[in-house]
Amino acid sequence: MTYQTDLKLFIDGAWAAGEGRDCHDVINPATAETIAQLPLATKDDLDRALDAAQRAYPDWRGLDVEKRASILHKAASYLKANAKEIGALLTQEQGKPIKEAIGEVYGAAQMFDWYAEEAKRNYGRTLVRPTGQRSIVLHQPVGVVATFTPWNFPIYLLAKKVAAALAAGCTVISKPPEETPGSTGAVAKALDEAGIPKGVFQLVHGVPDMVSRHLIGSDIVRKVSFTGSVPVGKHLMGLAADNLQRLTLELGGHAPVLIFDDVDLEKTLDAVVPQKFRNAGQVCVSPTRFYVQEGIHDAFVKGFAERTKQVQVGNGMEDGTQMGPLANGRRPEAIEALVDDAKSHGAELMAGGTRGDNGFFFQPTLLANVPLEAKIMNDEPFGPVAITRPFKDLDEALHQANRLPYGLAAFAFTENLRRANILGDEIEAGMVGINGFAISGADSPFGGIKDSGFGSEGGKEGLETYQVVKAIHMQ
Incomplete structure (x- = not known):
């Protein structure tokens, strides 16, 4: 299979190609040959992504959960229907055997399917109070989310974050790795084909330090989820401190x-x-x-x-x-x-x-x-x-x-x-x-302790990381 060369960004429901942007060489690790050019987001692109995510948030948050779940299920169906082609892209840009790559695509689809249903089980609780009084606890979306994911499992780790955040009612700006843009672009394609509303999901590539500083430096972003190295995780934690953004950090290990x-x-x-x-x-x-x-x-x-x-x-x-x-x-x-x-x-x-x-x-x-x-x-x-x-x-x-x-x-x-x-x-x-x-x-929490980070992805815990807790007391 020939590797695709029309790599693009996805912002506010539209695909953006080179158009004068700086580019990054995509390398096939089996041959060390350049196989494509990836356009990199500018600060203007990131501002458009932030604005789109902020505008889309109220409607997505308020959308009936059945409709939200239907979009996630459709995205999963797209991934499964195109698993062989997407897997081939992943192998050519990341190197893993094609069987493992196709399996990763199916794993990503499972995440979308599972969180589509978990969104319907987003229960709060009612507290015992005297007759005529009510106290209830709600779980509500945290807001606009920025996700940063690595190249080792680029499709699965992107889906693990995005599926949970969307299911919770958040809008998302994702920066996947520049090494694997074809396969991660397929996740954006799946959501686009599923009919996700404009601005609910954006996918941007770019110089990592510039993108992270720009997105985390914006008070529009209320949650940051990162998978990667300990030093970078600590760096992002420092950036998030200024705006008190919530964090999920999965920082590797030495098992x-x-x-x-x-x-x-x-x-x-x-x-x-x-x-x-x-x-x-x-x-x-x-x-x-x-x-x-x-x-x-x-x-x-x-x-x-x-x-x-x-x-x-x-x-x-x-x-x-x-x-x-x-x-x-x-x-x-x-x-x-x-x-x-x-x-x-x-x-x-x-x-x-x-x-x-x-x-x-x-x-x-x-x-x-x-x-x-x-x-x-x-x-x-x-x-x-x-x-x-x-x-x-x-x-x-x-x-x-x-x-x-x-x-x-x-x-x-x-x-x-x-x-x-x-x-x-x-x-x-x-x-x-x-x-x-x-x-x-999909149904179990994934996360570490000590220098391996904090917070969980997967399971109901993964949904809760994209939510805030509100208590309402009525007398």
């Missing part, structure tokens, strides 16, 4: 995986290795720090290395590819530096460890017995690298799992139910997976 010696080792390895290299490890909840009980550590490393060497790396559009390239040219260099640093501290390279010849490839990599002093033990690699260390007992495992400032996701594998209960209670993370990796769904 520990605790493997105890009572597991079925082969079954566990078959589960963890594909999960580690999904999306080339560019997943904020990717299992990365493997702490393995000392009696099975060496056998675990051996089995992990064997499976890692069998992962088929290549262009995501080609049949049989299990892992594609990294998303941009900065990532292979960053991963190589972390691997070299770990080796210099005494880590054992068991598989991979090298860059590819073309595109932005890096081989699936396993480092064993990694010292705590190595940078990769403390900084999120966000790439196809797994690292292991042995542990002696439960207390040591919990200490290692909790020692970093991150707290997004964590995983543990054990057949001991009491131990599983303790792990669920004591691991410091917003999400914990026991004997599996299914920790994210």
Whole structure:
């Protein structure tokens, strides 16, 4: 499939092309070739987006919930009907295998469908009062929302924010990543085709610092939702302070995986290795720090290395590819530096460890017995690298799992139910997976603690982040 070249902004119900705007090169990470030019929003474009969102808000907020839900369902139907074509765009601009890309499109559609129905369950409550008096609690939309999303799951993460905000009755200005404009533009196309009123949703690309300062600097925006790095999240939090804008921040992690010696080792390895290299490890909840009980550590490393060497790396559009390239040219260099640093501290390279010849490839990599002093033990690699260390007992495992400032996701594998209960209670993370990796769904909250941010997306909690609470007392 040939990549589309007519990339546009979507503001106040209209599509805007180049028209003299500065442009950004869109790169295919499998070939390192430029495949399109993306027009970047000007300050005038952002002002038009702000004005449109503000004008559209009262009518969208007041629209019958059934009509609002119908538009979200229609957007979901568009995404599902065009999943193969949209998935191909995503693979060409982000790199992930086409099967994963198509699955992401369906995941985005699920978000729109689920929040279309959750909008109808936006219940308040009535408080007990004396006869003739009433006290009620309402959930109302917060207002105009600005969302900022990354390139690793550009369609799904955009849909997760936008579907919830629209369902809550907010109007939205979204800035997706410049690396993946074709696939995220398809979300705007889905809403446009679904008949969303003018000004309810805008999609803008641009220089990140300029766009974030301009949107967050406006008192029109009442809520900011960001997924990305810890430093940028802290920066946006500072910008939001001036206007006291509400925040949801999902800032990544460095997920520990605790493997105890009572597991079925082969079954566990078959589960963890594909999960580690999904999306080339560019997943904020990717299992990365493997702490393995000392009696099975060496056998675990051996089995992990064997499976890692069998992962088929290549262009995501080609049949049989299990892992594609990294998303941009900065990532292979960053991963190589972390691997070299770990080796210099005494880590054992068991598989991979090298860059590819073309595109932005890096081989699936396993480092064993990694010292705590190595940078990769403390900084999120966000790439196809797994690292292991042995542990002696439960207390040591919990200490290692909790020692970093991150707290997004964590995983543990054990057949001991009491131990599983303790792990669920004591691991410091917003999400914990026991004997599996299914920790994210439309109906469940997704979010972290500590330096991994605050607030949740998904589930009823995701809807509530775009709402304010009002108590009304009648006597």
